[in-house]
Amino acid sequence: MKRRSFVKASVLTGAAASILPLSSMATSAKDTGTQFYELRTYILKNESQQKLVEDYFQNAAIPALNKLGSKNIGVFTELKPDGQTKIYALIPFNSLADFLTVQEKLDKDPVYQEKGAAYLTAPAIEPAYERIESSLLKAFAHMPKMQIPKQSPRIFELRRYEHATESAGKKKLEMFNDAGEIDVFKRLGFNPVFFGETIIGDHRPNLIYMITFDDLDAKAAHWKAFGSDPEWKKISSVPDYSDAKLVTHITSTLLQPLTASQI
Structure with a gap:
């Protein structure tokens, strides 16, 4: 086998090995009814950013995600923040497949894009948040x-x-x-x-x-x-x-x- 073909085959094999467990997990989740959760933490620097994120969830994210099957979305602030509060968002998914495809579906939702425009298109000099820390959890x-x-x-x-x-x-x-x-x-x-x-x-x-x-x-x-x-x-x-x-x-x-x- 020529070196170029060998390298290409190795890369494809490695990619397949990383994708197959996710596919298997997604199938398993559908069969058992086990939920997955995305837990987001929004790092904010001021109240303007806090309002942008709160408005985004209320007007755009929650309605759109509900429509896609993610029900009972939780959005929280810290009870006793040390300075500017963080915002925590808990988003349930009925399967891993739902989690893997949600962003693509949101990108094609014109109502979501319109309602969330202030957050989604915030300029770099006035961002909607400083960073998002995100974890994927299995119930x-x-x-x-x-x-x-x-x-x-x-x-x-x-x-x-x-x-x-x-x-x-x-x-x-x-x-x-x-x-x-x-x-x-x-x-x-x-x-x-x-x-x-x-x-x-x-x-x-x-x-x-x-x-x-x-x-x-x-x-x-x-x-x-x-x-x-x-x-x-x-x-x-x-x-x-x-x-x-x-x-x-x-x-x-x-x-x-x-x-x-x-x-």
Whole structure:
């Protein structure tokens, strides 16, 4: 085989190898009903940018994504920001295929393009945001779909658990799914919105989940009950499930929903 042909064949083989797992995952997601989530964090420098992003979701993104099958989109600001708030957006997809094709469909939607023009075509000297940090999450087996809390004044806690290794991350997933940790959250009234394993994103390996409370006092009471719960104590006492082995860092972010938020 000539060198040029060999190189070309090698490149194509490598590309196919990277695409096939995604295709397989997309097919699997359709078969099982497992959702995928895009979690976006908008880094902003001022209130003008905040208004642009908020208006974009309310007038353009949420209606267009709803039309494409992504329901119950959450948009939040920080409850206690350190300076200018970030905006967090949680977008559910019914399959990986839906996620992979959404941008192409939005590009062809004239209403979305018109309603979102201020955001989509913001000039470089006055951008709509500084950066977007984005992660793709796969829903846990024991909670394959988002659950929407009651519509009432409430706060949300977004938690990220980072792991030292992929194997530690898988063990923590086992703890949530098979050992019953998710059931403890539900039984104690944490009203979990989603649990997701980060497939693509920063600080991998990690998992991310969202829970919700009436207020800060309720948050404190729920976590106190969790720590003293007999079933949780039983699960966490298993040597292989100790936090020292599985979790290297926990990030907790308190959020409040925007008016446009469907969560």
